[in-house]
Amino acid sequence: MTTMIRSSLLLLCGLASAGVLPAQAPKVDFPAPSPTSTVKQRVGLTDVEIVYSRPGVKGRKIFGGLVPYGEVWRTGANNATKITFSTSVKFGGADVPAGSYALYSVPGPDEWTVILSKVTGQWGAYQYNAKDDFVRVKVTPVKLTEPIETFVIGLNDLRDESATLNLVWEKTRVVVKLEVDVTSVVVPQIEAAMAAEGKGKPYFPSAMFYLEHNLDLTKAAGWIDAAIADNPDAFYMYYHKARLLARMGNKDGAIATAKKSIEMAGKAGGSAASEYTRLNNTLIDGLK
Numbered sequence: 001m002t003t004m005i006r007s008s009l010l011l012l013c014g015l016a017s018a019g020v021l022p023a024q025a026p027k028v029d030f031p032a033p034s035p036t037s038t039v040k041q042r043v044g045l046t047d048v049e050i051v052y053s054r055p056g057v058k059g060r061k062i063f064g065g066l067v068p069y070g071e072v073w074r075t076g077a078n079n080a081t082k083i084t085f086s087t088s089v090k091f092g093g094a095d096v097p098a099g100s101y102a103l104y105s106v107p108g109p110d111e112w113t114v115i116l117s118k119v120t121g122q123w124g125a126y127q128y129n130a131k132d133d134f135v136r137v138k139v140t141p142v143k144l145t146e147p148i149e150t151f152v153i154g155l156n157d158l159r160d161e162s163a164t165l166n167l168v169w170e171k172t173r174v175v176v177k178l179e180v181d182v183t184s185v186v187v188p189q190i191e192a193a194m195a196a197e198g199k200g201k202p203y204f205p206s207a208m209f210y211l212e213h214n215l216d217l218t219k220a221a222g223w224i225d226a227a228i229a230d231n232p233d234a235f236y237m238y239y240h241k242a243r244l245l246a247r248m249g250n251k252d253g254a255i256a257t258a259k260k261s262i263e264m265a266g267k268a269g270g271s272a273a274s275e276y277t278r279l280n281n282t283l284i285d286g287l288k
Contacts, residue, residue, distance in 0.1 A: 034077035041155040043163040044182040046089060048155060050103070052081035055169075056150045062170040063107050072115070072125045075105045075167065076151060080128075082120050090179035091116060092137030104128060105167065105174070112139050112174050114167075142173040160212065183213055194223075203227035204237060207244070217248050235264035239276050242283055251287050258284050 032053075039050040055077040060066050067073050074080040081103040088097050092114065101116040104125060119132045151169040161182050167174040190206045204227035210220035224241045231237060238261035245254035258280040265273035265280070 036078070037153075039153060039155065041158070041163070043155065043158060043178060044160045044180040045087065045185055046180040047084075047086040048163075048178070049084045050081065050153050050155075052103075052153055053077040053079065054151050057147065057170055063172055064109065067107055069108050070106065072128050073105050073107060074125045075103050076153070078123065080104060080117075080120070080122050080125060081153065083116070087180060090177075091135060092139065092176045093179075094135040094137060096135060101134060107141075107172075110140070112141055113137070114139055114174065114176050137176060139174055139176055142175070144168075144171040144173055147171050183215070187215070201226075203230070204240075208240060211240070211244050211247065214247075217244060220244055221248065233264065233268070235261045235268060235273065236276055238264060239280050239283070242280065246283065246287060255284050255287055 034053040034055040036051070036053050039048075039052075041048050053076045063069065082100055083103045084100040085096065085098050088095065090096070096116060100120050101118065102120045102122065104115040104117055106113040106115070113136050115136050116134045117128065117132045118134050119129075122128070147170055148168050152166075154166045154168070155163045155178070156166055157164040161180055163178045165176040165178055167176075186209060190202070190209065193202055194206070203223040207220040207224040207227060210216060210223075221241075221244055224237065224244060228234065228237050228241065238257055242254045242258035242261060245251075245257055262277050262280045265276045
């Protein structure tokens with residue numbers, strides 16, 4: 001150690017001992033220009049998580065300006081947007097395994113390319129490389145009449161087996177369809193539960209699953225009858241049995257069952273009874 005460095009260290013130690021070192025400026029907690037957001041949504045049996053940053057318009061021209069047409073965009077701000085699927089999905093019709101991906105896009109006035117990249121955690125799109133793409137899908141942007149100030153990614157149009165991924169900013173909305181597999185997972189579980197010994201079988205939810213997914217309606221009818229036998233005062237089950245009979249083409253049986261549901265609901269009273277009376281009447285009107 002040189003004499004000059006040793007002297008400087010001794011001087012600093014002396015100042016510290018005397019309490020005369022310059023004080024540190026207090027920390028300032030600045031607001032983030034593009035706050036980070038996390039979206040979590042279950043689609044059927046698949047958990048989807050999106051982590052992204054949300055820039056604002058702030059008086060700027062966005063698409064074709066701040067975000068140039070024809071160039072890869074991080075689809076947000078700061079780090080490239082990250083999307084994670086807990087199971088395999090179809091992304092815009094393309095098969096995608098479970099896992100995490102960077103969500104990039106290439107905006108255009110009449111067509112967007114939405115990209116899932118195998119490389120996550122990059123800042124911006126500066127190191128983006130097309131060789132890391134897992135899938136690219138083409139979508140047509142929708143023009144909005146009212147501007148959206150802050151960029152938002154959402155999952156909407158939720159169904160048991162599908163949803164839509166929405167990218168919305170300024171006056172543009174881009175939609176990519178997500179599809180997930182539910183039937184091949186749930187049906188074997190239902191069959192196993194029905195084949196097992198013992199009580200507490202899921203008759204009603206199983207019947208509803210088969211009805212909603214247009215599976216074996218004869219099985220569903222047997223299960224809903226078993227559910228009603230266990231719950232003879234459940235007027236709402238009679239309504240769903242009427243729906244099932246209507247789907248099977250038994251119009252007279254559906255109307256008779258709906259009328260029985262109305263009668264039982266009237267005896268039970270309450271707001272739920274009023275709701276199911278309305279639902280049953282709507283079903284009957286649709287069958288006349």
